[in-house]
Amino acid sequence: MASTLTHRPRRTEASAGSGGGRDRDRDGERWRDEADDGDGDGELEAGDCKELRLTLMEEVLLLGIKDREGYTSFWNDCISAGLRGCILVELSLRGRIQLEPATMRRKCLLNRKVLFKSDAPTGDVLLDEALKHIKATEPAETVQSWIELLTGETWNPLKLNYQIRNVRERLAKSLVEKGVLTTEKQNFLLFDMTTHPVTNDTLKQRLIKKLQAAFLDKWTKEPQRMDKRLLALVLLAHSSDVLENAFVPLLDEQYELATARSRELLELNPDHESSKPNSSEMIWAVMAAFTK
Numbered sequence: 001m002a003s004t005l006t007h008r009p010r011r012t013e014a015s016a017g018s019g020g021g022r023d024r025d026r027d028g029e030r031w032r033d034e035a036d037d038g039d040g041d042g043e044l045e046a047g048d049c050k051e052l053r054l055t056l057m058e059e060v061l062l063l064g065i066k067d068r069e070g071y072t073s074f075w076n077d078c079i080s081a082g083l084r085g086c087i088l089v090e091l092s093l094r095g096r097i098q099l100e101p102a103t104m105r106r107k108c109l110l111n112r113k114v115l116f117k118s119d120a121p122t123g124d125v126l127l128d129e130a131l132k133h134i135k136a137t138e139p140a141e142t143v144q145s146w147i148e149l150l151t152g153e154t155w156n157p158l159k160l161n162y163q164i165r166n167v168r169e170r171l172a173k174s175l176v177e178k179g180v181l182t183t184e185k186q187n188f189l190l191f192d193m194t195t196h197p198v199t200n201d202t203l204k205q206r207l208i209k210k211l212q213a214a215f216l217d218k219w220t221k222e223p224q225r226m227d228k229r230l231l232a233l234v235l236l237a238h239s240s241d242v243l244e245n246a247f248v249p250l251l252d253e254q255y256e257l258a259t260a261r262s263r264e265l266l267e268l269n270p271d272h273e274s275s276k277p278n279s280s281e282m283i284w285a286v287m288a289a290f291t292k
Helices: 055-066 078-095 125-136 145-151 157-161 167-177 201-215 228-239 254-266 270-274 281-291
Strands: 097-100 114-116 184-187 192-195
Touching: 055 167, 055 201, 055 228, 078 097, 078 125, 078 145, 078 167, 078 228, 097 281, 114 125, 125 145, 125 167, 145 157, 145 281, 157 270, 192 281, 201 228, 201 254, 228 254, 228 281, 270 281
Parallel strands: none
Antiparallel strands: 097 114, 184 192
């Protein structure tokens, strides 16, 4: 499940033209982080409409989808688990779940359980489905276990029903409804496949520019100073093996700088970073699960 960012050649399959915040849920509730301290993206641009506020799952999938082809790379075997990690972080940022308090026996992030906090509807079907499982599960499970359960990678047949199926397709349909993607049929010799090419290039470009800026003109060596949703997006995009897609359009010098800084961030110790003030334990716990 682990994914590592290495200094590899720039991908040719990523589109060279490929370039969120706090808003109200569909049920009228505001997105909330763990402390409900008002932390948010802070990048609402003039003319934005709340229907285009994307979840972390949608943003990661959008980064992974090839603009014209309308599907993720066949070689990407990380995005499935990565999207389940997005679900846990999104639920935490909205105040629905949290990690159990640290103790001497369970000080490590990977040893601490995910605790149910609130069953208030999120307005998102995937999030509510996962939240229902977490609420009903006794004893509680760890972050790593939940990623495996939600992905369906478990040896326990009694817990196979925890798997959330067709996540990519359901997220793609949500992005189609929001006008970000469209739906097409492509023939691959022996079969037809539904694809979802990008139709709202402006939104994807803005998402890519935001990630690029995080490692260029807005770079900070202290993750706790980053917006929580942006930090989560960076770490989850890396875990889903789509972060590099945001760097491909950069000039060579900028590309080298962005990849070097991203490695610096991704090589930090999750347990150490989560103990700092203003840090999100759930974000770092999910990161720890992918880099163990």
